[in-house]
Amino acid sequence: MSRIFTTVAGHFTPFKPIADAILPGEKFPSFVRRASGTHQVYVSVIAISVALANFIPIDLQRRVVDVAIADKDVRALLTLAGLYLAAILLHAGLKYAMIVYQGWVGESVVKTARDQLALVATQRSARDHARSGQTASIIGNEIDYVGGFVGTSISECVVNVTIMISVVSYMIYMQPVIALVSGVSLLPQILLALYMQNDLNTLVERQVALVRKLGNQAVNSFASHSPKRRAAFRTIRSIFSNRIEFYFLKFGLKTLLNIANALGSLMVLIVGGYLVIRGQTTIGTVVAFISGFQRLSEPTGELLDFYRTYSEAKVQFRMIVQWVDGDHPAQTGHSAHSQN
Known part of the structure; x- marks a missing residue:
């Protein structure tokens, strides 16, 4: 099986590179649009298909309970089950195609940007050897992270917005009261994420600066003098502490979001169950x-x-x-300006 994937992957080449992957002073949204071009449109079309295919099983579940099971109709049950299976396979196939396309776009952007960054690094190597450690970090992990986001950015947003619109529309059509409860239950998740993101951004910027600093120390002076070695070990300790703080914040946020999500499901079950008891909806609708x-x-x-x-x-x-422009902010501090 791996040989098949290797053969297919061998036929993929990066799309035609743009003149300059990274422009001086460019803002990130502009880079995303310019770097991926029309490919974001094509992958977004697939993303919409993925979202619609993901919606189909919701109504099929309702029909299985309210039609096939309620009427004890085995033929209808098997027919609906077959349609459900087809919907699952369709969704899986479309999602696989979307993920591969996203990966190809992202890796093409990384390749083009890395070509440019390698050229900049070569031009500076003679006069800026002291910063060769951070150069390795930039050409390696940092541009990988940025390029990976470019590959998935717009299409991931499109697929999730489409899913939300289709599901919300269906829920409002079927039972507005439960739809309102569902919407209100999601608000705490949104507010928590927005509130805590600035702290996460600060930790990310600090982590990037520390890793760059350690790269310079390791390349140039780690084995030279004891004071410089001790400085490098202090940087390693700072990286560890910063990363642990990031984990506490990131996964603490995820835990709170999971709790809010579970409470939302409970609220839907309670309100839906009450409406069933009052005869205002069906069990199949609550399941859906x-x-x-x-x-x-x-x-x-x-x-x-x-x-x-x-x-x-x-x-x-x-x-x-900032690095491409030749501007080197403080190694462990935060840059003085932010990008819109």
Whole structure:
């Protein structure tokens, strides 16, 4: 199987490079649009198809309970099950195609940007050898992270927004009261993510600066003098502490979001169950709404992850642009200006 993938991958080449991957003083949204070009349109079309295919099983679940099972119709049950399986396979195939396309776009952007950064590094190597460590970090992990975001940015946003619109529209059509409860239940997740993202951005910028500093220390002086070695070990310790703080904040946020999501599902179940008891809706509708809420919370979480990744990639891109421009901000501090 791996040989098949290797053969297919061998036929892929980067799309035609743009004149300059990174322009002096360029803003991150402009870079994303310019670097990926019309490919974002094509992958977004696939993304919309993925979202619509993901929506189909919601109504099929309702029909299985309210039609096939309620009427004890085995033929209808098997027919709906077959349609459900087809919808699953369609969604999986489209999503696989989208992910591969996203990866190809992202890697093409990374390749083009890396060509430019390698040229800049070569031109500076003779006069700026003291900063060769941070050069390796920029051409390696930093541009990988930025390019990876470019590959998935617009299409991921499109697929999740499409899912949310289709699911919300369906839920409002079927039962507005439960739809309102679902929407209100998602608000705490959004507010928490927006509130905590600035702190995450600060930690990301600090981490990038520290890793660059350690690279310079390791390349130029780590084995030379004891005071410089001790300085390098202090930097390593700072990287560790900063990363642990990042984990506490990032995964603490994820834990709070998971709790809010679970409470949202519980609220949908309670309100839906009450309406069933009052004869104002059916069990199949409640089952569909619980599934629909999960399908609504997933793209909400994905959009919040998109916002977090975008914010962090924007920080890294700004620092790369500063390096290309020849501006070296303080190694462990934060740059004086932010990018819009």
